Amino acid sequence: xxxxxxxxxxxxxxxxxxxxxxxxxxxxxxxxxxxxxxxxxxxxxxxxxxxxxxxxxxxxxxxxxxxxxxxxxxxxxxxxxxxxxxxxxxxxxxxxxxxxxxxxxxxxxxxxxxxxxxxxxxxxxxxxxxxxxxxxxxxxxxxxxxxxxxxxxxxxxxxxxxxxxxxxxxxxxxxxxxxxxxxxxxxxxxxxxxxxxx
Numbered sequence: 001x002x003x004x005x006x007x008x009x010x011x012x013x014x015x016x017x018x019x020x021x022x023x024x025x026x027x028x029x030x031x032x033x034x035x036x037x038x039x040x041x042x043x044x045x046x047x048x049x050x051x052x053x054x055x056x057x058x059x060x061x062x063x064x065x066x067x068x069x070x071x072x073x074x075x076x077x078x079x080x081x082x083x084x085x086x087x088x089x090x091x092x093x094x095x096x097x098x099x100x101x102x103x104x105x106x107x108x109x110x111x112x113x114x115x116x117x118x119x120x121x122x123x124x125x126x127x128x129x130x131x132x133x134x135x136x137x138x139x140x141x142x143x144x145x146x147x148x149x150x151x152x153x154x155x156x157x158x159x160x161x162x163x164x165x166x167x168x169x170x171x172x173x174x175x176x177x178x179x180x181x182x183x184x185x186x187x188x189x190x191x192x193x194x195x196x197x198x
Contacts, residue, residue, distance in 0.1 A: 025170045029086040033158070034171075034178040037088065037097060042182060044101035092157040096150050103147055110140060117188035117195055122155065122176035123148045127188050127195055151175075 107124070110116045110132065117127035124147050132140060155175060159168040180189045180198070188195050 025167050026086055027174065030171060030174040031178060033086040033088045034175045035182060038178055038182045040097065041100050041104050044104050086158070087161045088158065090157060090161040093154065093161060096154045096157060100147065100150050103143060106143055107147060111187050114188055117190065118179045118183060120176055120190045122172045122179060123151055
């Protein structure tokens with residue numbers, strides 16, 4: 001009777017192998033989500049009657065280009081071309097967005113006057129107290145505190161809604177840069193340890 005020797009080395013290797021899956025922060029999707037939320041908030045202070053509707057009529061796509069769609073979809077599947085999606089919907093996020101939109105109508109004149117500025121950490125700071133009328137100084141402090149509280153909560157809620165609480169710092173950094181990018185000309189923001197006007 002012969003005894004076969006079974007090599008346990010490959011089996012041991014398979015049993016001890018561990019699969020690591022790295023979930024990378026979707027930076028492009030975060031910028032897109034931040035832009036959508038920020039523009040929604042900034043547009044809350046704009047009178048909708050003053051905005052002219054943009055034409056939605058575009059040039060028709062030539063038939064020969066439309067015929068290439070199956071080949072393009074075969075080379076680059078639509079799901080892959082779309083990229084990562086950052087979930088921006090939850091009851092908490094919707095409530096924070098609504099609150100920030102309502103408050104922005106009161107904050108906008110102070111950004112325009114230069115009293116408020118955008119910080120490098122995605123918050124709002126009092127930049128120049130002398131730009132505020134004396135009667136409005138006491139009213140602005142609670143608005144400013146509420147805005148910063150909601151911004152911090154928004155960054156946290158976005159991370160949680162995507163089941164990645166560890167993304168909170170990256171979401172906050174993304175929003176910080178996008179607030180500045182989307183800010184109207186004339187607003188102030190922090191850069192290099194000081195204030196600069198856009």
